[in-house]
Amino acid sequence: MIPTSWFLILGAILFSLGVLGVLTRRNGITIFMSIELMVNAVNLTFIAYARELGSLHGLMWVFFIMAVAAAEAAVGLAIFIALYRHRETIDVDEANLMHW
Amino acid sequence: MSFDTPDILLNLIKIGIVLGLILNVTPIMVWVERRGSALIQDRPGPNRIGPLGLIQAMADAAKFILKEDLVPAQAHKVLYNLAPMFGLIPAVTTCAAIPFARGFTIPDAFTYNGVIGALLVAGAVANFLFGVIALRVTAHFGAKPGATRFNQWIGKIVGVALIATAPVLFGLFAWFRSVGSVAMPLGLGGRYFEPIIADVSIGILLIFALSSLGVYGLATAGWASANKFSMIGAVRASAQMISYELALTLSAVGVLMSAGTLQLTEVVYRQSGTFVLFDMIPLPAWNVFPMFVGFIVFWVASFAETNRLPFDFAEAEAEIVAGYHTEYSSMKFALFFMAEYMAMGTISALMATLFLGGWDVPYWNEPATFVGFLASFGAFLAKTTFFLMVFVWVRWTVPRLKYDLLMKLGWKVFLPLALLNMVIVAILIPLGWI
């Protein structure tokens, strides 16, 4: 039986990598993938805790997170497609019209 | 997770059987495909290498191996090289979760009986006769113009080999008869042999999960080739496969609902036996009868999943040269080729398992013995072969669709039909019909 903490630390590392991606990359799709990475790190944590506590609630959360991630991927990618059609780029620094 | 030696041995045997089957699908199907298309198009087909062109596949393989391996200059080298392997992984791994025969308890000892004896003798006689026929045929065709030395040699070798096995078999028969019984070696006696590599509790999900990875091979190949046709093929393939995967999975849900489990061994066990229609007609309790709609959807979607005609948009040669593998040559191309046929084999086996009762021999309660194992194995192979034959038949009969029609069909026809199937099953289960 592998200790739960190791999974948590793995999750933390992956999450931090995701953070790194979100904060340093400019390619919208890559940022999006980093977000997915973070989501998965959280999923891992949920499942690790689910086993630790012997309850299914963590699993249910993961299930719903997956569904939400699927919805998010569909809409997010559609947004990027629309963005690309309008501006010929998906560099998020270029999409900065929404400010004062 | 503890193994002892017999366990490992048994698993190795299973893996050997399954791998042997799945790897042999490609050469056999290549021959079937070529001869079959020839049959359908009323032409001879490959008939030079080996009798009836039977070892044409080996010649093909030799050709693939010997061809030059080209890599386009603009290609993404790493992914270009990895892509064919991606394609192969799901094709090889999925079959691990498919039960291929009735399980049986390995007896402590083999005991001689008349059936085994008769089989051995008959095998000896048949081998001898076939050997003689092979030699005669080789001699006959070798005299004609156009026969290659290679072909003559092959024919002779096969003939001699067949004749040579005849006395061996006969000797085996004589020895076995005199000994009477042989103890099972390596402590295998008394073990239960479940003919499935990984009898996991999420069997069907595992299969869907692994087969859903198949698209990466295509997509990566298409993109890494740095070729527009390849790229279009890859884009098409990815859209097509995620569309049809939905219908495929949903149409299988009915099966799982009636079985109440995801484990494929259970799914098959539930289909053995019969149910009686209208109190008159006993039918095998196969899922195909109550879930005919789902079966049809699954069948059609399997064509899309394996990129076979009429859904082979990823490689539609009339439109985009050869699609995702336009730039591939030599053994890498052969890997795609193999992956396609292996995927066909796997999905045929899966279809047989889910809808046609897997290894179930209709109207016969297979005993948990070696005989039952063999018979059920035969049934399983027969069903899988049937589906494989239909793959070939359809390929040479039905023309390719238009791409928008493909999508429309997948989303607007097969997806609703798969849902309908679920509804039907959901109604039938509480009625006690399944």
Next chain:
Amino acid sequence: MLDKLALIPLMPFLGFLLNGLFGRRLGKTFVSIVGVGTAFASAILGSYATWEYVHTFHDGERHVDVVYQWFLSGGVGTDIAFQLDPLSIVMLMVVTWVGSLIHLYSVGYMHEEDGYFRYFSYLNLFLAMMLILILGSSYLFAFVGWEGVGLCSYLLIGYYYQTDFAPAAGKKAFVVNRIGDFGFLLAMFLMFMAFGSVDFGAVEKGAIGVGPGALVTGICVLMFVGACGKSAQMPLYVWLPDAMAGPTPVSALIHAATMVTAGVYLVVRSNVLFRMSPTAMAIVAFIGALTALFAATIGVAQNDIKKVLAYSTVSQLGFMFIAAGVGAYVAAIFHLVTHAFFKACLFLGSGSVIHAMGGEQDIRKMGGLRKHIPVTHWTFAIATFAIAGFPLAAGFFSKDEILASALATPYFASLGKVVWAMGTVAALFTAFYMYRLYYLTFAGEFRGTHEQEHHLHESPKTMTIPLIVLASLSAVGGLIGIPHLLGHSLHIPHVLEHWLEPVLTKVAGLRDGAFAVAEQPEIIVMAGSTILALAGWWFAKSKYATRGTAADEAFHENMPGLASTWENKYWVDELYDAIVVKPLHGFSTICWKVFDAIIDGLLSLAAYFIAALGDIIRFFQTGNVRNYALMLFLGVVVFIWVYV
């Protein structure tokens, strides 16, 4: 069936859903089948339930079928429950069967309309709501139906929403009804407060426990306000004539036969409460008499065929309230039933006339239709005789019973005589304007355009069959309530009185819900009614049978003041406009202008402050997503260090 009473309103509700959701796509045949089919299904189910009820309960007990508990809060609550008792059954039969006939009629009448599915889905919804209203076992659940029929009435009045007047009329109906509903709501609050329940049975028990007094009087008066709104009594009657903007079958079903009688039903349903409060009864009777007389006089001077019938309806509803007010509840229900028959028949007949005339509603442009549309003519004639109180027709018995009861009421003798006098005069006017309508429409020469005359034709079978059925019911419907005077000698019992007896609970210390009228006043009234009916007939015939509209013109010349007063409906609409609508409008304008300025000013100030703050903070909004993400994560790190 008795435990599945919910099915009766559910059938038309199903029709509403089917027609409303899929009707447009599935075409008129589908809509007709579903619309009419569900109505008839509900009628058949209702009849079956009645049959079972009769065989299960021999003494007219109240049968309650609880579907589920609606709500319960602080010991106060109510159920979703349906009830059957003799009163409900009478209403059920009238509503479902007359309703079904009108559904059938609508197939022919509305066939050329675009919003056919819309019409039928509303009509089905109306039927469902009406059934909830009459089958509901508590005031609150009945109120659901009460509001539901109000909604359907609104929708159907405004059916021709492309026109100007129809939506306005619908709105008017809705708003006026709201005033009444407000009274009803207050009555229910009082019930909740005093008795802790709004179940019919519980309220009755509670009221008996409390005894007569201001509370019961208050409840009754408030409930009567509600009834006034729904049943178009003074002063809330103004919506009903305008409601004629809706399709004619709607006028027949909602604004004549069923919905408008809901107020009468409510009063009769609460008869125990009313009997405890003679004050409330006097109010009911007097308002009823006033309305009857008032509307009847207006009806004399109207020229729109449907307007005449509308005022006639108001007037007849007044008669019902007279009956309810003087304590003759059986007479009220009796008149309700007969009125449903002949008024539905009249409205449907007028619809048939309008259909034949190609949309023309002005009786001055009709005339001589007798030979063109014979079926319509005959059914219309029978219904006219019935409403005018011609001897032995349906209206004769019921109206006669009402007037006799008014004369003999044991509650308030002197007021009773006044009411009787007003009712008698109203009956005379009724006979007159009905025959005027009849003769102007069917007798004499055709006064319309040549084109219209060419177009005249009898209506299709789907329209004439309901007419014939309803006309026959108008002719013989009175037989369910043969007066004792005749009944004794002929040995025919008063069926309805016997049937409704269990509803009129006997309570110690209170007068019974039914009282016998002595022979002498009954003879007087009966003879008087006959004479009045004949007089009205004769007078109308002499004026209108041959000479067309000449009499009206003469009337205008001779008595211009009275004529224009009647024609303009006593200027009630103008009056309301002046004393209610205008001041309210002015007050609202003042509120709007003054308070708006203050409140807006305060808000603007706050907004200005926020804007100023925002000007400072907005520098954080760089528009760059990564900046936001960076701030977020730095925040998270700080948060963890600070709080964990």
Next chain:
Amino acid sequence: MFEYLIFFTFAAIAVIFSAIVVIHRNPVVSALALVVSFFSLAVMYVLLDAPFMAALQVIVYAGAIMVLFLFVIMLLNLAHTEEPITRPIQQFLGITAAASFAITIIYYLCKAAVLHTGGPAEFVSDARAIGVSMFEAYIFPFEAVSILLLAAIVGALILSQRTSAITEAKDGGAR
């Protein structure tokens, strides 16, 4: 022992490929690396006695979501987009924030001894248990998610329409 071997192998794979996702300039490679990373996470789930979730992970993430990503990357042909470094402060702060986040969270994970609660309890996570839980305790979120997915479908359709109302207005309906 065998388990540990698997864990460390796949943990290393997950971390390495996640790093590739974040660092690599080519989105296609990033996406494929993410697939590998997800796959190794699925292995983690198996190690955590949740094979069902592992299968779901592969089907949903690897089989559907990442295919969508790849599809979009290919569709928009984004493989060769240049990404010169601008905003050095943002870049620096980003790396700092990520690093400090990682240090923080790992520090607290190591520090907080919440994990030694005396051995894991009984943990059943087969399809039946999950299904019962989902359709009993979690039925409302389940339905809510179905509505969410519907909304996502509609949203995605409208956003990716070529002739949306927005573009039509922009083109003055001259299409």
